[in-house]
Amino acid sequence: MAERDISKKRTYVNTDLCIACGSCVMIDDSETFFMDDDGFANTKDNDLEIVEAQMVCPTAAIFIKTLEEFKENRKSSADDQ
Ligand code: SF4
Numbered sequence: 001m002a003e004r005d006i007s008k009k010r011t012y013v014n015t016d017l018c019i020a021c022g023s024c025v026m027i028d029d030s031e032t033f034f035m036d037d038d039g040f041a042n043t044k045d046n047d048l049e050i051v052e053a054q055m056v057c058p059t060a061a062i063f064i065k066t067l068e069e070f071k072e073n074r075k076s077s078a079d080d081q
Pocket of ligand 1: 022
């Protein structure tokens with residue numbers, strides 16, 4: 001498998017913020033978003049910046065970040081607890 005470019009942005013869902021409205025899945029032509037077994041939105045592994053989904057999310061649960069930024073965010077959230 002090819003090395004992934006960790007400086008490239010991708011789209012994620014913070015499932016803690018998701019209220020399972022389904023809007024992101026409905027507007028996503030790339031079929032990156034899906035509802036997981038717990039009923040919340042999630043994304044397939046991707047290198048996409050799906051701004052439209054971010055705009056329709058009522059709880060700001062969708063983030064577009066590099067892998068590096070994402071890990072840094074998780075680390076600082078964990079540090080806050
Ligand atoms: S639009 Fe936001 S709240 Fe609605 S399902 Fe997608 S991530 Fe969850």
